[in-house]
Amino acid sequence: MLLIRPLLGISFRTVVEVLESFLLKKKDIDLTKLKDSPESKAKEYLLDKIGREKYDLWFSQLDMSFEKDKLQVLVPNSFMEGxxxxxxxxxxxxxxxxxxxxxxxISFVVNKQAQKNSERRIKPANASKPLKYPKARPVVVEDLPAGTGRYNLDDFIVGRKNKMAHRAAKACVSSGSELYNPLFFFGSYGLGKTHLLKAIVNETMRNNPSLKCKYISAEDFTNQFVNSTLRKDMNSFRKRFRGVDVLAIDDVHFLASKKGTQEEFLNTFNSIDHADKKIILASDSHPTMIEQFTESLVSRFVxxxxxxxxxxxxxxxxxxxxxKASRMGLSISQDVVEYVAQNVSASVRELEGAVKKLSAQHLLLEKKITLSSAQYLISDMVSRVSSAPDAEGIIDTTASFFSVSSSQLRSKAKAKTVSLARSVAMHLLRENTDLSFPEIGGCFGGKNHSTVIQACRKVKKLIDANATVDWKHRGVKRSEKIGSVIKQVSDSLNIQQ
Known part of the structure; x- marks a missing residue:
C-alpha cells in the first residue's frame, strides 16, 4: 500500500491530479450486480453525483450501514476519514x-477490514515490495449533526466587496432583530454563500447549545417533502422543520417551478417567522430574478x-x-501571490483550488513554487477565466469608457450618454457571459428582462447598420462608429472580437 502523509487542507482530488499517472487505476462497476439495499442505493446516489472515476477512488471499496438516523461509513484509516x-x-x-x-x-469508523479493502485499490509504481499503512486502532468517530462542520465566520476572509455579507452574518448570530429575517444571500457559485450559511448555524449552536438549528439544501428539502407526501407522513416532516430556531436553506432557486414544494416551504417559512425564529437563505440570483417563483414567496424573501x-x-x-497558502504550510513569493490573484478571478473556490494545486506540487514533489511553475500549474484556470469576463468588470469598464459611474448604469437615469453606455454594457454581457436576460437585468439594479432584450436588439441594429453614435465625454461631444466603441471596450476587457 502506498504511504501518503496527510496534506492539511488539500483534497485528495488534487493529489490525484498530480499523481494520477501512477496512483489511479480505473475499475468498471457492474450496476446490475448492486443489491437492492439501502446501502447500495446510497452508493448509487454517490455514483450518480460524482461520476465513476471519483466513486471508484473513494467509495467503491467502503462498507456502509444504516443505523436508525445514522449512516455509518467504515474507513481504512484516519487519513481517509479526514x-x-x-x-x-x-x-x-x-x-x-x-x-x-x-x-x-454521518459517523465514521476506522476499521482494519476497510484498510485491507483499500489496499487492494492502489498499488505503488516500480516497487519491489508493497508498502503498508501504519497500523491504526479501530476508532469510532463521534456522529456529526447534519449541516455542521468546519465552517465559522472567523475563517471567512473579509474584503470591501463582501464586508456587508460578513457583518450581516455576524449580526444574525448575535441579534434577534427582524432586520435580518430572512437574511438572503445571492450571487454566483464559489463566493462563500454556503460558508456563511453553515457558519451561522455552527456559531449559533456553539453560542446556544439548547437551540435547534438546521442547514439543508433546497433539493434535499424537496426530496424529503416528496418522500413524506408519498408515505403520508407530513406531520413528522413539518415537526422536523417548523420546530427549529434557525433554518438555513441553500440553493433556494432549486424550488423554482415546484409549486407544491413552494407552497409547503412558504407555510414553513411563515410558521418559523411567526415564532420569531430565524431563516437564512442562499441562491444564485436575486429573488425577484428567479423565474417561476410565486409572488407570495418572493415577497417573503425580500x-x-x-x-x-x-x-x-x-x-x-x-x-x-x-x-490559504499559510494554512497549507506553503511559502510562496509575492509575485506568485499576485499572479494567482490577478489571473484566477472566477470564484473564491477556484482561487483556493489554485493554491491547493501549488501546495500539492510543493509537498508531493518537494519542489519550490516559482512564478514559472505557478504559471504552468494553473494555466487551465487562467485560460478559462480570461475567456469569461465577469459582469462587474464589463459594467465598470463600459462606464469608464463613457465617463459615467457604474452606479449611474444601475440607476433609472435616462440621460443619453448613460442610456447608450447601459445598452453597450448589456450587449457585451449578453455576448460574453452565460447570463440570461433576467440575470443581466439583475446586474443593472433589477431592470426588467424585456428592457435588456430591447437594449441588445438596439445595439445589434446599430452594429448591422455600421451606425455612428455620439455622446458627451466630460462635457465634450464625441462621435464614433458603434463597432469602434464595442471594440475599444472589448480590448480593455481582453475580449477577443
Whole structure:
C-alpha cells in the first residue's frame, strides 16, 4: 500500500491530479450486480453525483450501514476519514437522506477490514515490495449533526466587496432583530454563500447549545417533502422543520417551478417567522430574478435583508491566496501571490483550488513554487477565466469608457450618454457571459428582462447598420462608429472580437 502523509487542507482530488499517472487505476462497476439495499442505493446516489472515476477512488471499496438516523461509513484509516469529512460529508448526508427520506447524521469508523479493502485499490509504481499503512486502532468517530462542520465566520476572509455579507452574518448570530429575517444571500457559485450559511448555524449552536438549528439544501428539502407526501407522513416532516430556531436553506432557486414544494416551504417559512425564529437563505440570483417563483414567496424573501455576494477585489484575492497558502504550510513569493490573484478571478473556490494545486506540487514533489511553475500549474484556470469576463468588470469598464459611474448604469437615469453606455454594457454581457436576460437585468439594479432584450436588439441594429453614435465625454461631444466603441471596450476587457 502506498504511504501518503496527510496534506492539511488539500483534497485528495488534487493529489490525484498530480499523481494520477501512477496512483489511479480505473475499475468498471457492474450496476446490475448492486443489491437492492439501502446501502447500495446510497452508493448509487454517490455514483450518480460524482461520476465513476471519483466513486471508484473513494467509495467503491467502503462498507456502509444504516443505523436508525445514522449512516455509518467504515474507513481504512484516519487519513481517509479526514478527506471524506472535509470533501464529501455534505454529499454523504444527501445520500443518506435520499434513501431514508429523512435527515441522517454521518459517523465514521476506522476499521482494519476497510484498510485491507483499500489496499487492494492502489498499488505503488516500480516497487519491489508493497508498502503498508501504519497500523491504526479501530476508532469510532463521534456522529456529526447534519449541516455542521468546519465552517465559522472567523475563517471567512473579509474584503470591501463582501464586508456587508460578513457583518450581516455576524449580526444574525448575535441579534434577534427582524432586520435580518430572512437574511438572503445571492450571487454566483464559489463566493462563500454556503460558508456563511453553515457558519451561522455552527456559531449559533456553539453560542446556544439548547437551540435547534438546521442547514439543508433546497433539493434535499424537496426530496424529503416528496418522500413524506408519498408515505403520508407530513406531520413528522413539518415537526422536523417548523420546530427549529434557525433554518438555513441553500440553493433556494432549486424550488423554482415546484409549486407544491413552494407552497409547503412558504407555510414553513411563515410558521418559523411567526415564532420569531430565524431563516437564512442562499441562491444564485436575486429573488425577484428567479423565474417561476410565486409572488407570495418572493415577497417573503425580500421582506428582510437581501445581500449580493461578489467576487472579491484584487487586494482581497491576494489576502485569500496568502492565508490559504499559510494554512497549507506553503511559502510562496509575492509575485506568485499576485499572479494567482490577478489571473484566477472566477470564484473564491477556484482561487483556493489554485493554491491547493501549488501546495500539492510543493509537498508531493518537494519542489519550490516559482512564478514559472505557478504559471504552468494553473494555466487551465487562467485560460478559462480570461475567456469569461465577469459582469462587474464589463459594467465598470463600459462606464469608464463613457465617463459615467457604474452606479449611474444601475440607476433609472435616462440621460443619453448613460442610456447608450447601459445598452453597450448589456450587449457585451449578453455576448460574453452565460447570463440570461433576467440575470443581466439583475446586474443593472433589477431592470426588467424585456428592457435588456430591447437594449441588445438596439445595439445589434446599430452594429448591422455600421451606425455612428455620439455622446458627451466630460462635457465634450464625441462621435464614433458603434463597432469602434464595442471594440475599444472589448480590448480593455481582453475580449477577443
Amino acid at each position: 478527506m471524506l469529512r472535509r470533501n464529501y460529508l455534505a454529499l454523504l448526508e444527501e445520500a443518506g437522506s435520499s434513501v431514508s427520506g429523512s435527515e441522517v447524521g 421582506s428582510g435583508m437581501v445581500i449580493k455576494m461578489e467576487m472579491p477585489e484584487f487586494e482581497t484575492r491576494k489576502k485569500i491566496v496568502e492565508i
